[in-house]
Amino acid sequence: MTVSVANDMSIFSLVAGASLPVQLVLVVLIITSLFSWWYIFIKLATIKRAEANAEDFENAFWAGGDLNKLFEGLTAGRRKPQGMASIFEAGFKEYIRHKQQPRMEVSDVMEGARRAMRAAYNRELDDLDAHLPFLASVGSVSPYIGLFGTVWGIMNAFRGLSNVAQATLSQVAPGIAEALVATAIGLFAAIPAVIAYNRFASSVDRLSVRYESFMEEFTNILQRKS
């Protein structure tokens, strides 16, 4: 007796055969995964660029040139300065502005420059932190979404089994396989998101420490100048 259990187990037929909630879960997970990878690549590029910019600016700053020249070079460029350069620009601009006004106390000038730098620093940090909460959410939630799809699919598979007198593995196997696709995609979305989140969080921390120490050093330099 030949029994052909030739269930077409391709991934497409598995997904097409899944119940609606499972399909919805799959769609949500795939979109989430696409976005999280998109953000991962964006962050990879922007953080790399921020680190390179910080490196370049520190080299230029500590080269010992004239600060006015450095400032003019930054503002002359069409592009808005970013990262450490924008902090320097904000602080130096505020310092010059206060210096031009007569009868200003040194402490007031320094305080104004410091506030301007702090504001620029916060803006930069906000840009650096962008999308990280999304990656953290994807990393922690998408396994659960996948698990939900799997549980739902397996519930369906076993409910169908209850109508049959002779339960065979080939009756449940497709249902469980299609349900497990949801977990697989959930994990595929979650694992890179968690890794990327941890890596980017530490990169952002290191950059922010670098920015802060630059702010302190630049404040000292301005104080000496005034």
Added chain:
Amino acid sequence: MIRAYEKEVSWQAGGLAIAVHLALLGALLISFNWKAAHPVMNVTEVELWDSLPNVQAPMPIPPSPLIEEQPKPEPVVKEEPKVEPKPEPMTKEEPKIDIALEKKQKELEQKKIADKLKKELALEQKKQLAALQAESLKDEKANNDKLLKEEAVKKIQQEALADDKAQSDQQILSAKAAANAGVLDEFRSKIQAKIRGNVNKALCGNGNPELKFDIALMPTGELSGVPKLTKSSGTVACDEAVERAIMASQPLPLPSDASLFSQFRNLKLRFRPND
């Protein structure tokens, strides 16, 4: 969604993200053999029995260790009771020819007398020789059968087999076949009666439709697979009513003799719900 300063890398990043997903899809398709082309499976059907066919095996075992000395007194006292049940077991001859014939009964009485003699002989032998335990076992069987008269059909057949052995080899085959045929008919009608009781006759109209179903049974009396309609009554509702009745009648009655099951594995049933 994205910051202004991120726009210049967004297209690149989007392309990479899609590439990663395509790579995953490709890995899924390549690394798994999704088209699990099940090689044509050779299914060997195996029947599992929870007890051995109890024609010969169980019978000798219980009496021999337990009652080696008891049979000596008991059969002596129970010679008369033994004679009474005998006719009933012997009526197993009736299913052979379907109708009990009085002539046969006379013959049977003669046989009974012969049996009596035999048993007396056997008793003597038992007293004398332990080697003839086999004979005593048969008597034990007879005693057991007295007690279990309700399970007539099965026991009758076993009794028939046992006695026939003692009588002649030629009779064994014919008697067995005839008894089997009788049992077969009996259970076939039992199955039909059970199913008939579950049919909703109201669905079959006023006429006298006839349906035929092929069913396949498992040794437990449950259906393996779905009953196959081979002749429709003409009305779908009636067909379905009978099919439901078949499903509801599980487990169907089957003879407890395992060797007869092969006759019931595939049954063709005929129904006239309005008869």
